[in-house]
Amino acid sequence: MTERGDVIYEARNLSKRYGAVVALDDANLKLHAGEVVGLVGDNGAGKSTLVKCLSGAHAPSSGQLLLDGVERSWKSPHDAIQAGVETLYQDSGLAPHLSVSANVFLGREELKPGLLGRMGFLAQKSMDRRAHEDLDRVGIAVPASGRSVAQLSGGQRQAVAIGRAVAWASRVIILDEPTNHLGARQAGEVLHVVERAKAEGLGVIFISHTLPHVLQVTDRVVVLRLGRVVKDAPTSEFDVDTLLGTITGLISD
Template sequence: MTAGVGVAVGTPVVEARGIRKSFGHVEALRGADFEARAGEVTALIGDNGAGKSTLVKVLSGVHTADDGELLIDGKPVRPTSPQDIRAHGIETVYQDLALAGDLTPYENVFLGRERRKAGVLGRVGLVDRRTMREETAKVFSDLNVRIKDHKAHVSALSGGQQQSVAITRAAMWASHLVIMDEPTAALGVAQTKSVLALIRRVAESGIGVVLISHNMPDVLEVSDSIQVLRLGQRVAAFRRGEAQVPDLVQAMTSGTSMEETS
């Protein structure tokens, strides 16, 4: 795991400035700003249609912004694909997790990035399963992820364990940022608690985490900062302890804080 290599905790690792994105006559992002810092969980929240999904797709390389600036480590970049973004050390965990159900956890962690055997055997395409298992076991151990059966197909694991595999895979390959889209959706109380604890451990390893969630208590529990989108723009930003659920709802629905309306 290459978490946060050479990046001081609290340093902005990704910044979006004045991002605009339209689809036909629909302006999804209207000069949106956003930033995520190393070693912190940054929540991105907003009502339906606020532009969260579009901004995440710009950050993850799925969409190219029409205007604005995207910076990684303070340097402007203009990615044209998810592969470009991954080359900058940014990984995304989507809601569907993108796991191969008929493969084991370690095979999923290395999916598309398999280790080849040394020498001639590697040149003919044989993979080094032992090394992959060992490296995966180390990352699971570092993040305190407990998988009941490492030899089982991922499809046989619980929803919480599948989410843990997907997050571990992202943390394995990210050096700057992991973006997580609704990671606790459809999970039970115990599984949600486990996944939130894992999100904190990923951030504590030095990687920045972006959390997209509709669950306000989860957001308040795990986040170091919260940024609110409304109608394609950032309308509020809070640090840990500065807001409660009513403040977040007020910002999402009106674009103003409780203090401004009191």
């Protein structure tokens, strides 16, 4: 297990309002290097709003975001990505007709050196090799990086999507329901990649309704209810029943 490092990403007193509706109310969250934090809550608890603020998709109405102790104000998700914060939503965003390596480099394609590159020719062999190395580094066993994503299982596709995010993230990776609709074996493949991301020293935010997966892979759990953080505690303090009770309000801190 990787020893937990310094705080790399922090939300301080974050709020988001849509007119009269308060979707997020004075929320605080800290994420350390080499740590997996579970973010849980019922539908409408504010998880998606918090993730959108953290990822740069939405600007908070008030509060602060700090990356490596420096206050940041994302104008777009691209700003967050450029700073090392990668987000994988439930829709993995893979292009099934493209190869694994093409998906890993989607939007970041490498061109051949010299005149051919200026003419728009891609450095396909280099991308295939680097994609294979990047996925192998995070423990993803894909038969060939040139294989079409459409030929992969659901678990392999999701693992590739996470592997792509891990390969490009330098600080933080946010995973929104990464094991949703996967079988036990496929979900196990994805959870293994999450553990490898932690071992790489990344900070991981893991959002899931599948509470056993949250308990299996996280170090700490943050519970949201009605837009507020109602519990932030080590995962060891929870089991499925107490975590469910905290989410629903049947158990109060």
